[in-house]
């Protein structure tokens with residue numbers, strides 16, 4: 001962190017400010033006295049320093065971070081890539097290609113079990129399905145809630161596929177744990193629900209953290225930091241498209257997010273081409289692009305009857321379509337030297 005002090009700041013004020021910083025944050029301060037201004041260079045862990053409170057000091061002209069404000073999620077402090085491994089041995093990260101597939105919403109036992117069987121046969125290692133749904137309209141289908149969790153558990157018993165489902169409320173954490181939720185999804189709308197993130201930092205389950213609709217990559221990493229600073233370091237980042245001025249797609253898939261996140265963080269990165277596009281035929285090309293850009297996995301919506309789906313039918317693949325997409329994704333991953341079994 002670099003702090004430029006105002007021209008009128010006296011040497012005595014600069015010295016006293018440096019000492020306060022060193023004392024409060026356990027860092028070292030280097031001082032350069034120029035002809036126009038004095039510059040302080042802070043050395044050490046500056047991630048806990050509130051940049052706004054520095055900027056608010058009378059003697060401070062400007063302040064700039066030169067080190068990222070996230071530490072636990074930062075590759076600089078953890079050079080090896082994190083691999084999230086589930087008790088059944090399924091992995092996200094580590095060179096393979098994780099395929100997470102299933103309906104937007106769990107609708108019935110027959111539906112979730114049929115889709116689970118099909119995506120498993122196509123090579124998916126994880127099932128997805130929403131039980132508590134974040135819908136724009138309160139009049140839209142809100143999910144089967146606790147019943148949906150039970151049905152996901154049944155589908156897991158039948159197929160052995162661990163499942164990912166979205167948590168929206170801290171009050172549901174115990175219910176999710178009781179129902180054996182394998183991976184807790186934090187949806188785009190809750191990426192900055194800090195109280196939820198803090199509670200998820202205390203549990204022993206991986207968290208699939210989706211990028212907010214209009215969040216920067218640094219904000220996404222800071223949200224991961226919230227979970228990790230609570231003690232849960234099994235966070236999977238998810239790029240699911242951001243809102244832009246484009247109207248031909250539901251969102252705009254930010255392909256550059258993949259290499260950037262992987263450069264700055266050691267956490268695995270998964271891409272959701274379904275919510276990024278909103279259109280079933282666009283899922284395959286976006287998913288292939290994500291593999292080429294280095295994504296560790298994909299989360300794809302698959303429905304046994306998209307025309308009748310209670311949510312996100314337009315972007316859902318049929319099981320037959322998913323068969324073809326999964327085969328092409330595996331072939332693409334293998335072509336890029338990934339280990340795909």
Ligand code: PEP
Nearest residue numbers: 104187188189210240275
């Ligand atoms: C979902 O996965 O069904 C979902 C609502 O995702 P997002 O939070 O990315 O919109």
Ligand code: MN
Nearest residue numbers: 104301311312
């Ligand atoms: Mn959906």
